[in-house]
Amino acid sequence: xxxHPVIMxxxxxxxLWPVSTQAHPKxxxxxxxxxxxxxxxxxxxxxxxFAPPVVISNERYAGLIGxxxxxxxxxxxxxxxEPVARNTAAVAAVAARHVAAIDxxxxxxxxxxxxxIGRPDVFVKAVLEAASxxxxxxxxxxxxxxxxxxxxxxxxxxxxxxEGSVSRIAAFREKPDLETAESYIADPAFxxxxxxxxxxxxxxxxELQALAPDILETATDALNSAHEVEGxxxxxxxxxxxxxxTSIDYAVMESTSHAAVYAPLDCQWNDIGTWTMINELRQxxxxxxxxxxxxxxxxxxxDASHMVALVGVENLTVVIEGNRxxxxxxxxxxxxxxxxxxxxxxxxxxxx
Amino acid sequence: xxxHPVIMxxxxxxxLWPVSTQAHPKxxxxxxxxxxxxxxxxxxxxxxxFAPPVVISNERYAGLIGxxxxxxxxxxxxxxxEPVARNTAAVAAVAARHVAAIDxxxxxxxxxxxxxIGRPDVFVKAVLEAASxxxxxxxxxxxxxxxxxxxxxxxxxxxxxxEGSVSRIAAFREKPDLETAESYIADPAFxxxxxxxxxxxxxxxxELQALAPDILETATDALNSAHEVEGxxxxxxxxxxxxxxTSIDYAVMESTSHAAVYAPLDCQWNDIGTWTMINELRQxxxxxxxxxxxxxxxxxxxDASHMVALVGVENLTVVIEGNRxxxxxxxxxxxxxxxxxxxxxxxxxxxx
Numbered sequence: 001x002x003x004h005p006v007i008m009x010x011x012x013x014x015x016l017w018p019v020s021t022q023a024h025p026k027x028x029x030x031x032x033x034x035x036x037x038x039x040x041x042x043x044x045x046x047x048x049x050f051a052p053p054v055v056i057s058n059e060r061y062a063g064l065i066g067x068x069x070x071x072x073x074x075x076x077x078x079x080x081x082e083p084v085a086r087n088t089a090a091v092a093a094v095a096a097r098h099v100a101a102i103d104x105x106x107x108x109x110x111x112x113x114x115x116x117i118g119r120p121d122v123f124v125k126a127v128l129e130a131a132s133x134x135x136x137x138x139x140x141x142x143x144x145x146x147x148x149x150x151x152x153x154x155x156x157x158x159x160x161x162x163e164g165s166v167s168r169i170a171a172f173r174e175k176p177d178l179e180t181a182e183s184y185i186a187d188p189a190f191x192x193x194x195x196x197x198x199x200x201x202x203x204x205x206x207e208l209q210a211l212a213p214d215i216l217e218t219a220t221d222a223l224n225s226a227h228e229v230e231g232x233x234x235x236x237x238x239x240x241x242x243x244x245x246t247s248i249d250y251a252v253m254e255s256t257s258h259a260a261v262y263a264p265l266d267c268q269w270n271d272i273g274t275w276t277m278i279n280e281l282r283q284x285x286x287x288x289x290x291x292x293x294x295x296x297x298x299x300x301x302x303d304a305s306h307m308v309a310l311v312g313v314e315n316l317t318v319v320i321e322g323n324r325x326x327x328x329x330x331x332x333x334x335x336x337x338x339x340x341x342x343x344x345x346x347x348x349x350x351x352x
Numbered sequence: 353x354x355x356h357p358v359i360m361x362x363x364x365x366x367x368l369w370p371v372s373t374q375a376h377p378k379x380x381x382x383x384x385x386x387x388x389x390x391x392x393x394x395x396x397x398x399x400x401x402f403a404p405p406v407v408i409s410n411e412r413y414a415g416l417i418g419x420x421x422x423x424x425x426x427x428x429x430x431x432x433x434e435p436v437a438r439n440t441a442a443v444a445a446v447a448a449r450h451v452a453a454i455d456x457x458x459x460x461x462x463x464x465x466x467x468x469i470g471r472p473d474v475f476v477k478a479v480l481e482a483a484s485x486x487x488x489x490x491x492x493x494x495x496x497x498x499x500x501x502x503x504x505x506x507x508x509x510x511x512x513x514x515e516g517s518v519s520r521i522a523a524f525r526e527k528p529d530l531e532t533a534e535s536y537i538a539d540p541a542f543x544x545x546x547x548x549x550x551x552x553x554x555x556x557x558x559e560l561q562a563l564a565p566d567i568l569e570t571a572t573d574a575l576n577s578a579h580e581v582e583g584x585x586x587x588x589x590x591x592x593x594x595x596x597x598t599s600i601d602y603a604v605m606e607s608t609s610h611a612a613v614y615a616p617l618d619c620q621w622n623d624i625g626t627w628t629m630i631n632e633l634r635q636x637x638x639x640x641x642x643x644x645x646x647x648x649x650x651x652x653x654x655d656a657s658h659m660v661a662l663v664g665v666e667n668l669t670v671v672i673e674g675n676r677x678x679x680x681x682x683x684x685x686x687x688x689x690x691x692x693x694x695x696x697x698x699x700x701x702x703x704x
Contacts, residue, residue, distance in 0.1 A: 018661070289700070293690045307703050308677045309370070309691040312684025316665065320677065325660045327679060332664025338645045339661040348641070351659050 001105035002051040003131055003198070004077065006095040009038050009065065009113035010058040010085055014340040015274050015333075018324030019301070022352050027114040028064045031272060032281045038065075038113045039072050044120035049128055051106065052077035054098060055232075056091050059083055062231030077102075079232030080223075083240055089212060089251035090243040092197070093219035094235065096204035104202065107134055110248075111196040116281055118268025126165070130198050130262040133166040139199040139207070139256060140166060143191025143263030149181035152273065154193040154249075156261050169259040172249060191263040194271075197248065203258060212251040218243040274333045275299065275317045297330070324351055353457035354403040355483055355550070356429065358447040361390050361417065361465035362410040362437055366692040367626050367685075370676030371653070374704045379466040380416045383624060384633045390417075390465045391424050396472035401480055403458065404429035406450060407584075408443050411435055414583030429454075431584030432575075435592055441564060441603035442595040444549070445571035446587065448556035456554065459486055462600075463548040468633055470620025478517070482550050482614040485518040491551040491559070491608060492518060495543025495615030501533035504625065506545040506601075508613050521611040524601060543615040546623075549600065555610060564603040570595040626685045627651065627669045649682070676703055 012025035020026035027038040035043065042053050052075060055065055059081040069076055080094060092110055099106045109127060117123045130140045143156045152175060159170035172193065176184060184190040208216035218239055225236035253259050270277055279299045290300045295310035302308050302320040310316070317333060319326040328336060343351050364377035372378035379390040387395070394405050404427060407417055411433040421428055432446060444462055451458045461479060469475050482492045495508045504527060511522035524545065528536060536542040560568035570591055577588035605611050622629055631651045642652045647662035654660050654672040662668070669685060671678040680688060695703050 291691050291694045291698075293687050293694065294684060302677075306675050306677055307695075307700070308679065309688075309695075310679050311687050311691060312681035313668065313679055314681075316679070318679060323658050325654075325658055325672065325677065327660065327662050327665055327668065327670060329664035329666075332646060335645050335663050336661075339643050339663060342643045342645065343659075343661075346643075348659070 001107070001135070002103060003049055003107045003109050003127065004051045004099045004103065004201075005042075005045040005053040006091070006099070006108050006110045007038070007041055007053050007055050007113045008057070008088070008091055008111065009055060009061065010082055011112075011114065013114060013273070014337040016272075016278075017336055017340050018319055018321040018326050018351070024064070025061075025114075026272065028061070028068060031278050032116050035072065036068055037116065037272065039068050041111070041113045041115070042069065042074055043072060044117060044124065045109065046074065047124060049131070051103065054095060055079045056095065057081060058085060059229070059232075059234055062229070066231045080226070081229065081232045081234045083235060083237035085245075086240060086243045087245045088248040089208075089215050089246050090219050090240070092204055092248045092252070093208055093216050093243075094223050096199075096201040096208070097220050097223050100201035100205060106201050107131055107198060108201050108204065109196070109198050114272060115194070116270045116272050118270070118281075120267070122267040123265070123269070126262050126265050126267065127198060129164055130166055133163050133260060134198045135200060137200070137203060138162070138166070138258050138260040139197060139203065139253065140260040140262055141169070141253070142194045142196045142198075142265050143261045144194050144269045145264035145266040146185045146190065146192050149178060149185050150192070151175055151178055151181050155181075155184050155190050156193045156263065158189050158191070158261050158263050162260055165264075166260050166262050169253075169261050172254055188264070191261070191265070194265070194269055204252070207252050207256050207258065211255050212244070212246075215244050215246070215251060275301070275319060275328070275336070276330060276333050279317070299330075353459070353487070354455060355401055355459045355461050355479065356403045356451045356455065357394075357397040357405040358443070358451070358460050358462045359390070359393055359405050359407050359465045360409070360440070360443055360463065361407060361413065362434055363464075363466065365466060365625070366689040368624075368630075369688055369692050370671055370673040370678050370703070374701075376416070377413075377466075378624065380413070380420060383630055384468050387424065388420055389468065389624065391420050392469075393463070393465045393467070394421065394426055395424060396469060396476065397461065398426065399476060401483070403455065406447060407431045408447065409433060410437065411581070411584075411586055414581070418583045432578070433581065433584045433586045435587060435589035437597075438592060438595045439597045440600040441560075441567050441598045442571050442592070444556055444600045444604070445560055445568050445595075446575050448551075448553040448560070449572050449575050452553035452557060458553055459483055459550060460553050460556065461548070461550050466624060467546070468622045468624050470622070470633075472619070474619040475617070475621075478614050478617050478619065479550060481516055482518055485515050485612060486550045487552060489552070489555060490514070490518070490610050490612040491549060491555065491605065492612040492614055493521070493605070494546045494548045494617050495613045496546050496621045497616035497618040498537045498542065498544050501530060501537050502544070503527055503530055503533050507533075507536050507542050508545045508615065510541050510543070510613050510615050514612055517616075518612050518614050521605075521613050524606055540616070543613070543617070546617070546621055556604070559604050559608050559610065563607050564596070564598075567596050567598070567603060627653070627671060627680070627688070628682060628685050631669070651682075
């Protein structure tokens with residue numbers, strides 16, 4: 001009845017181009033510390049009470065996963081490889097089936113691999129506290145204390161208390177407009193939805209059976225027909241390709257009567273969604289060199305081989321990675337995803 | 353009694369970093385046309401009336417000179433190599449001695465290799481017209497029609513007419529402040545000093561003998577003791593190192609009674625001193641790719657291997673050359689030389 005971390009690392013963060021690419025997405029880079037974001041995620045869940053991690057990712061990252069786990073000396077419980085992406089409901093179904101088969105009373109901690117947590121001890125303590133509530137029959141989410149009216153996150157409105165910091169969920173709120181976000185952060189009952197879920201494997205199976213039986217069935221078939229490949233087990237493409245693609249929030253959380261939230265969680269959580277956030281967090285220095293001539297408020301992230309000279313410019317984020325160079329105004333940092341779109345439209349998949 | 357082009361190509365234009373470097377300065381790059389600036393300079397002086405070019409440069413560029421002349425099928429009259437730079441008076445002395453020895457009645461056309469001329473036919477016609485005046489005993493400069501109050505050039509104030517477009521020189525004027533420059537361009541008697549000189553070799557020798565005999569003597573010794581090296585003749589280091597370093601303007605032109613100017617010359621002359629000028633002139637396209645997301649008034653010069661994405665930025669000049677990246681505000685383009693200074697001070701000669 002251990003807690004089985006199920007680490008999702010199949011995505012590619014386009015807003016961190018050019019460092020984050022399809023071939024080497026952001027979670028596999030040393031963006032903040034001297035470890036990759038994926039490695040930090042694995043390592044913070046390695047203590048008492050946790051089983052070895054289950055890694056779920058796209059098959060193309062099997063090599064990176066193996067290398068990066070070996071680098072930190074962690075043997076995974078399993079590496080489950082998706083032939084195509086089918087969103088988080090499919091992942092939850094596969095994770096629940098996998099864990100239930102090896103540990104019928106086990107809990108799954110389903111979480112993204114591309115978040116930074118500045119106070120891992122606070123996070124782990126919250127998980128362990130939430131685990132006792134989850135075991136009594138809850139799918140527990142984690143609500144991050146919101147320190148600004150961010151319109152890029154969903155919010156959780158917490159309801160009646162269950163135990164300690166865990167409450168029932170009154171409502172999930174989609175990404176709000178700024179005015180609504182400001183009203184949320186003025187109300188201590190609201191927190192950011194971090195997309196982290198803690199649940200008994202068997203409870204998720206029964207909830208999927210009740211609320212999204214097609215997803216449970218096709219995902220189970222894909223897991224049962226999985227076969228060994230280099231670096232992991234490949235979910236059967238014929239079955240996995242037919243799984244309905246939707247989020248666990250829509251498929252289960254918004255309908256189940258077992259939803260709970262641990263909130264507020266104040267663990268210096270950050271989804272490292274943009275270069276601006278990385279600038280704020282960064283603990284490691286730039287590897288390349290910079291010459292600054294009358295430049296103000298500029299951030300440079302260069303690889304080891306380039307030298308960047310800034311002359312008379314201000315408020316720029318500059319990122320150099322191999323043959324790809326990004327020069328962005330800091331107040332347009334959200335538009336980097338449009339670069340990726342433009343490159344894809346012009347057939348430059350080699351640069352994505 | 354031909355006109356011997358004496359092409360000076362030993363300098364390195366630091367304001368065009370990172371393309372222009374010590375190892376490969378701007379005159380040896382394809383900055384504007386599909387030929388290098390040096391090649392265009394040689395080719396525009398290849399017609400009737402001109403002897404094969406004499407190239408004077410630093411010894412480190414012997415290889416580049418040989419390659420680039422071969423590429424355009426030009427056999428030089430001589431390649432004279434300086435072990436150290438000793439400014440233009442030394443070059444004029446060497447050029448005059450060299451030409452006088454092979455063509456006692458020959459004229460020297462002493463000119464920089466790093467200028468662009470948009471109307472070479474107009475320029476050549478002016479040189480041929482000025483040659484007849486020069487032969488009668490003048491050191492003739494060329495005054496460019498000034499189309500803006502540029503404070504980066506010296507100005508020539510022309511005096512009484514000699515013949516056609518050639519006049520005596522009333523005065524040389526140092527680089528002026530803006531107010532003075534504005535008064536100059538309002539007066540048709542003023543023109544920019546292009547640093548181009550046309551003179552009988554024997555006249556320059558006699559004027560140097562009268563006005564700067566030490567320069568003539570040491571430079572002559574260096575030429576007489578020159579020895580063959582790969583790619584040219586190396587001026588003897590022991591002698592050439594002792595030549596007083598000063599400009600031909602100071603050493604001769606401001607004192608001689610034989611100074612003349614052909615003016616105004618309107619041949620679309622441009623000293624390609626900054627990236628801004630290159631942006632205006634550029635006939636060849638960028639080799640690398642660019643993605644533009646809400647970027648305005650930016651110029652990108654990238655080598656073939658890099659992709660540059662601009663997001664929400666404006667008024668930037670971006671230059672990529674190998675591992676060196678320049679990002680400059682267009683209104684700070686003159687400060688690029690400070691990048692070179694900073695790199696030198698931090699011991700990064702490899703990037704210069």
